[in-house]
Amino acid sequence: MEENKKNGSCKGDTAIVVRGYTSADNREVQRIFREGMMEMVFDTAFRGLMHHPESQLIYAALTVAVYASTGSLWLACGVMPLVLMARCYYSKKAVDGYLKNAWDMQDIAQHYLESPDRHLWLAEIRGSVVGTVSAHCLQDGTVELQRMSVDHRFRRHRVGAALGQKVVEFARLRSQVSSTGALSVILGTTAYNAAPHRLYLSLGFRCVGVTEGYSTPGTDQSLLEQAFYRVRHHHYRLDLQ
Numbered sequence: 001m002e003e004n005k006k007n008g009s010c011k012g013d014t015a016i017v018v019r020g021y022t023s024a025d026n027r028e029v030q031r032i033f034r035e036g037m038m039e040m041v042f043d044t045a046f047r048g049l050m051h052h053p054e055s056q057l058i059y060a061a062l063t064v065a066v067y068a069s070t071g072s073l074w075l076a077c078g079v080m081p082l083v084l085m086a087r088c089y090y091s092k093k094a095v096d097g098y099l100k101n102a103w104d105m106q107d108i109a110q111h112y113l114e115s116p117d118r119h120l121w122l123a124e125i126r127g128s129v130v131g132t133v134s135a136h137c138l139q140d141g142t143v144e145l146q147r148m149s150v151d152h153r154f155r156r157h158r159v160g161a162a163l164g165q166k167v168v169e170f171a172r173l174r175s176q177v178s179s180t181g182a183l184s185v186i187l188g189t190t191a192y193n194a195a196p197h198r199l200y201l202s203l204g205f206r207c208v209g210v211t212e213g214y215s216t217p218g219t220d221q222s223l224l225e226q227a228f229y230r231v232r233h234h235h236y237r238l239d240l241q
């Protein structure tokens with residue numbers, strides 16, 4: 001049931017073709033997905049810190065406590081670099097856990113090619129795979145957009161937009177044939193980087209909620225993890241009617 005419909009769009013002379021996944025694409029799709037998710041490590045550890053004043057307060061208190069208990073300015077100055085290292089470590093751990101939990105990506109062919117309710121598409125430019133996205137139909141007919149990632153060398157070429165539009169188009173078709181009707185497309189992101197947020201807004205999604213202290217699949221929420229890995233989950237929705 002390997003879908004191979006092709007959709008073309010272009011910006012300048014860069015023609016983008018969006019088509020269904022085939023087993024031959026596995027390696028490139030896995031690479032692009034993995035690299036995109038790995039970007040979350042620094043995004044969460046560094047950019048994320050600027051968005052969480054409560055974490056900044058804890059780290060400031062820790063610095064003061066070290067200074068008060070040791071009287072050493074050098075030791076106190078060492079707290080922040082250690083904190084940033086710990087944030088990188090726990091962000092990396094969370095991304096590793098997330099990737100392990102992304103069981104659909106472990107056998108893409110089995111998960112996406114054997115059911116009409118799940119699809120994974122990829123974008124190509126001049127024959128090279130440059131991006132990927134998937135769609136899952138939920139029980140209420142809502143379609144969930146997942147696994148959006150674009151090769152960093154091909155960013156800002158409207159690849160993400162073409163992939164997002166493909167998911168919306170899929171949901172529209174589903175809503176026409178299904179009795180439950182796919183009335184909306186939903187997605188969630190923990191990114192602090194503006195790119196995914198702007199992309200989804202540009203596709204017509206709106207942010208319908210934010211979960212503070214979100215528990216990423218694959219994390220264990222230990223005390224240390226909560227201290228060094230704290231993320232906000234943005235929920236986006238696009239209503240089709």
Ligand SMILES: CC(C)(COP(=O)(O)OP(=O)(O)OC[C@H]1O[C@@H](n2cnc3c(N)ncnc32)[C@H](O)[C@@H]1OP(=O)(O)O)[C@@H](O)C(=O)NCCC(=O)NCCS
Pocket residue numbers: 036037039148149150151154155156157158159160161162188189190191194195196198199200202
């Ligand atoms: C988010 C991501 C998929 C965007 O892909 P892309 O192909 O570069 O995006 P597009 O070129 O289609 O951009 C479409 C619109 O999104 C917005 N956008 C995309 N990247 C942006 C950026 N870096 N800064 C600001 N706006 C951005 C713009 O509005 C853009 O329209 P414009 O180019 O006409 O201004 C890509 O940056 C990526 O793979 N990031 C890493 C993985 C990730 O974060 N995935 C999302 C997880 S939820």
